[in-house]
Amino acid sequence: MSTPEDILRLKQLKETEPIQQAWDDWVSTREALRETTLLLDDPDLRSMASEDHEMLLQSLTEIVKTTFPTILVPPSRTEHMSALMELKSGVGGSEASLFLGDMLRMYLRAAQISRWKANIVSSNNLDTGGVKDAVVEFKGPGAYDALQWESGVHRVQRVPATEQSGRVHTSTVAVVVLPLIEESEAQKEELYSMDDVKVEVMRSRGAGGQHVNKTESAVRLTHIPSGITVAMQDERSQHQNKRRAFSILASRLMEAKLTREMEARRASRRNLVKSADRSDKIRTYNYAQERVTDHRIGLSVKNLTSVMEGEAIQDILSALRRDYEESQMEDLLAE
Known part of the structure; x- marks a missing residue:
């Protein structure tokens, strides 16, 4: 009869099988490449060996760039x-708002391609066209890992539709992506205590008719330890606004927790940290050159x-x- 120790050892061996298989493939492919490289010096075999050499080199590169990272990098x-x-x-005034509308459409299209369910939580649409700000949920496994x-x-660098002289304008849109936390997960992660959250209710402002003006449906939450504030007034009831506000608060606290963990892991190797500072310019969309640069x-x-159109963004x-x-992988090797 197998003991718990035997079962644990079998499980550990099973988990290491992919690593062993990848290493065996690496060793055998590297040896075959070494032998084929020697054949390149033979005039009679050079033509045939050249094709094999290229194929083996591609296989070796694929193992290094794809297989090893997939197996060795800890699951997210x-x-x-x-x-x-x-x-x-x-920056950029109305042109920035117009581009935000274009970006919003891009992400919604990308969600369709990735089969995520997209839901616009709130959007501040301008009468002149464009969107001043928006909040969107992308629901589906892997959405956060892909969009973070x-x-x-x-x-964006382009000529606005309203520009008479054809002069290129530069405008910006700031994007923040947070992990969407459900209430049960927020409790599991122990992200906050209700004793640390100040809840305020108030009358909603802006469009919405008599209902908005006469009822205190807007909600503002303040997480006292961190100073994070969330205000929500887009839903018609106080209960709905409160639920939505707590969801956003949990998402922001979860992002802060993940950031702290990443910084702690990489504190000793600051030169390798890929900054996700929200003030950093991460990408340029140049319309004149039909080019996007990350x-x-x-x-x-x-x-x-x-x-x-939400297609080539997948490649980026x-x-x-x-x-x-x-x-x-570099972090693992350094350790």
Whole structure:
């Protein structure tokens, strides 16, 4: 009869099988490449060996760039989480708001492609066109892990429709992506105590008719230890606004917790930290050159139209994910 220790050892062996298989593939492929390289010096075999050499080199590269990181990098603790995205127009006036509307459409299209359920929680639409700010939920496993790289300042360079002289304007939109935390998960993570949250109710402001003006349906939460404040007035009832506000508060506290954990892990290797500072300019959308450049990894995609349609943005997100996994590998090797 198997003992608990035997079962544990079998489980550990099972978990290491993919690592052993990847290492065996690496060793055998490297040895085959070494032998094929020697054949390149033989005039009679050079042509055939050249094809094998290229194929083996590609296989070896694939193992290093894809297989090893997938196996060795610890599973993401947020891989099951949905995402909460906040967009705010920055410098550029009405043009920034117009671009925010374009970006919002891009993310909604990307959500369709990725089969996430997108829900616009709130949006401040302007009479002149465009959107001043918006909050969107993207519900589906992996949404946060895919979209978290979008936090930062997005810069657009283009000629506004209202520009008579054809002069290029530069505008910005600030994006913040938070893990969307359900109430049960917030309790599990122990993100806050109700004793630390100040709850205020007030009358909603802005459009909404008599209901908005006569009832105290707006809610403002203040997390006293961190100073984080969340105000919500878009729902019609106080209960709905309070539930939504607590969800956003939990998301912001979870992001702060994840950031602290990341900084703690990398404190001794500051030169490798890929900053996600929200004040950083992370990407430029250049309409004249039909080009999108992500400044963090030096990647340029010369198909801006496809990016704004939510298609080529997937390539940028995948590249950012690979860069993150490579940095994780570097951390592991350094340790």
